[in-house]
Amino acid sequence: MSVAPPLPQFDDVLDAAARIAPHARVTPVLRATALDTLAGCRLAFKAECLQRGHAFKFRGACNAVFSLPDGDAARGVVTHSSGNHGGALALSARLRGIPCHVVVPEGAVGAKLGRIAAQGAVLHRCAATIEAREAMCARVQAATDASLVHPYADPQVIAGQGTAVLELLHAAPDLDVVVVPVGGGGLASGSAIALAGLSSGVELVLAEPAGAADTLASLQRGERCTSVTPDTLCDGLRTLVGEPNFRILQAHRAQVLAVEDADTIAAMRRLLVELKLLVEPSSAIALAAVLANPARFAGRRVGIVLTGGNVDPDRLPWVSA
Amino acid sequence: MSVAPPLPQFDDVLDAAARIAPHARVTPVLRATALDTLAGCRLAFKAECLQRGHAFKFRGACNAVFSLPDGDAARGVVTHSSGNHGGALALSARLRGIPCHVVVPEGAVGAKLGRIAAQGAVLHRCAATIEAREAMCARVQAATDASLVHPYADPQVIAGQGTAVLELLHAAPDLDVVVVPVGGGGLASGSAIALAGLSSGVELVLAEPAGAADTLASLQRGERCTSVTPDTLCDGLRTLVGEPNFRILQAHRAQVLAVEDADTIAAMRRLLVELKLLVEPSSAIALAAVLANPARFAGRRVGIVLTGGNVDPDRLPWVSA
Numbered sequence: 001m002s003v004a005p006p007l008p009q010f011d012d013v014l015d016a017a018a019r020i021a022p023h024a025r026v027t028p029v030l031r032a033t034a035l036d037t038l039a040g041c042r043l044a045f046k047a048e049c050l051q052r053g054h055a056f057k058f059r060g061a062c063n064a065v066f067s068l069p070d071g072d073a074a075r076g077v078v079t080h081s082s083g084n085h086g087g088a089l090a091l092s093a094r095l096r097g098i099p100c101h102v103v104v105p106e107g108a109v110g111a112k113l114g115r116i117a118a119q120g121a122v123l124h125r126c127a128a129t130i131e132a133r134e135a136m137c138a139r140v141q142a143a144t145d146a147s148l149v150h151p152y153a154d155p156q157v158i159a160g161q162g163t164a165v166l167e168l169l170h171a172a173p174d175l176d177v178v179v180v181p182v183g184g185g186g187l188a189s190g191s192a193i194a195l196a197g198l199s200s201g202v203e204l205v206l207a208e209p210a211g212a213a214d215t216l217a218s219l220q221r222g223e224r225c226t227s228v229t230p231d232t233l234c235d236g237l238r239t240l241v242g243e244p245n246f247r248i249l250q251a252h253r254a255q256v257l258a259v260e261d262a263d264t265i266a267a268m269r270r271l272l273v274e275l276k277l278l279v280e281p282s283s284a285i286a287l288a289a290v291l292a293n294p295a296r297f298a299g300r301r302v303g304i305v306l307t308g309g310n311v312d313p314d315r316l317p318w319v320s321a
Numbered sequence: 322m323s324v325a326p327p328l329p330q331f332d333d334v335l336d337a338a339a340r341i342a343p344h345a346r347v348t349p350v351l352r353a354t355a356l357d358t359l360a361g362c363r364l365a366f367k368a369e370c371l372q373r374g375h376a377f378k379f380r381g382a383c384n385a386v387f388s389l390p391d392g393d394a395a396r397g398v399v400t401h402s403s404g405n406h407g408g409a410l411a412l413s414a415r416l417r418g419i420p421c422h423v424v425v426p427e428g429a430v431g432a433k434l435g436r437i438a439a440q441g442a443v444l445h446r447c448a449a450t451i452e453a454r455e456a457m458c459a460r461v462q463a464a465t466d467a468s469l470v471h472p473y474a475d476p477q478v479i480a481g482q483g484t485a486v487l488e489l490l491h492a493a494p495d496l497d498v499v500v501v502p503v504g505g506g507g508l509a510s511g512s513a514i515a516l517a518g519l520s521s522g523v524e525l526v527l528a529e530p531a532g533a534a535d536t537l538a539s540l541q542r543g544e545r546c547t548s549v550t551p552d553t554l555c556d557g558l559r560t561l562v563g564e565p566n567f568r569i570l571q572a573h574r575a576q577v578l579a580v581e582d583a584d585t586i587a588a589m590r591r592l593l594v595e596l597k598l599l600v601e602p603s604s605a606i607a608l609a610a611v612l613a614n615p616a617r618f619a620g621r622r623v624g625i626v627l628t629g630g631n632v633d634p635d636r637l638p639w640v641s642a
Contacts, residue, residue: 028349030371049597050351269634276370276599276630309597313590319635 010197049309185245331518370630384481483511506566
């Protein structure tokens, strides 16, 4: 049985910030008066859809890849993800000049696979189940001795994701609360560590699809709930919260708001109209959580991480087919 | 006969920058590696679609409104524009707490008029001809003694628009060339003054719809051409270049590239996919000019002003109806 790696600490987030600085973008923090009026609070949006690869995932992947010792790095990295993490790891590996293997399940979107392959990564196809993905990942690891970079449970990934909130607080130091989406929990747990480490007193609120609210259930019960079957348009948030991610969120008393997909779609459209930014449903959910709970945020200064923008502009969910 | 006001100078642009600083946003300068690869040059995008009112027009309107002496200001301002300038002037007047009158032609888009009215401006409707607009404007002026703030020929408007390029060069000091759209020429002439004043050696290239290329014709002939009938999707660029604007552009030897609407639509979609920004066709034309003329820009460092983002996300021009 493998021993769980230690949970990342605030120093790891600070180290990550220094490590990724030569590679990652410092994304802008944007405001929109019309959205403030609508929400009844003051909003600051950290636009990670403008990060390299169009998602915050580059932060964690880049930190993991560049924290590997040279010898390990030379043997490459491997992950299973057909989404933004796969693309982010492929880009990070290319920047370090090392091999990257990405295990992708049947049925993954061709355009996303094309982007991963375009970064020079080797794709390994498998069946769509989590068991098949993990088995294929283990097989690639055995054959190549590549280092596994888990999409959200890896400590260096968690530390890297925490750097987004560091930058947000630097640009908007007077926030009362920060809202981020939660899926596997890499960003959520990294944000919790960053906020606690800044001794900021800033509250952390997580936005989770009502149809995939396992983090909410887990925190309510005090143990990780693995029986949820995700049913949500938010394709980036269908993952169950990871084990270390859950422990970090529990320790930091993170609050979770469940959000209906219809509210998320409406928020996605509002972000395009009022902030001129195209974001994924999995990002828009954070604004949806604020708009659906006006009393909770009234008059407060609210930071929101817009996590990614990888969405097909020809199939916007509010345009009827 | 009225005497033409003196042309604005670089000092006027610097004054404008200081004057609008408490009110305008310093918009971010964004980059997208995929667009660099596509264009074969290094692009820096000044995202004025994230300016207040979602267009650079706020710079000029704000500068004009806040440079009025108190006595004049108290009698209000008037303009004729159903587009971004009308909204920008209404917002600026509200910020100074003075009346604003906007003459709007029949057939103007209801949503845009709603935005202008929402800022507290008084709308004055008239027929769609330029003669009717100017006559109504003169009537409002006579009745109210409000100060006319012309959308692009006003010297304070020109100076205000020049501040966008000041900020662009501050954020990206190593540019070789700056590309901006040209319609009435407020931004174009302000940019010319700013670039010359910075002694930057940065070339100015203007992007103009092939179906409304009066600036190109005017600069080629050496006199202002007023016989062009605009036929373009770029609703912000259907205006003939203004008289002072033409003189400034002629003096600064601005270059003009004519761009087909089909190329502009393709560039607008690319900006949404690769930069995650929703911009108007009248903004996307600048990138289209670069992509349509690869040899002209190959290997150079190119700044582009994305002028505005006021477009209906339910009617994106590449989505067939």
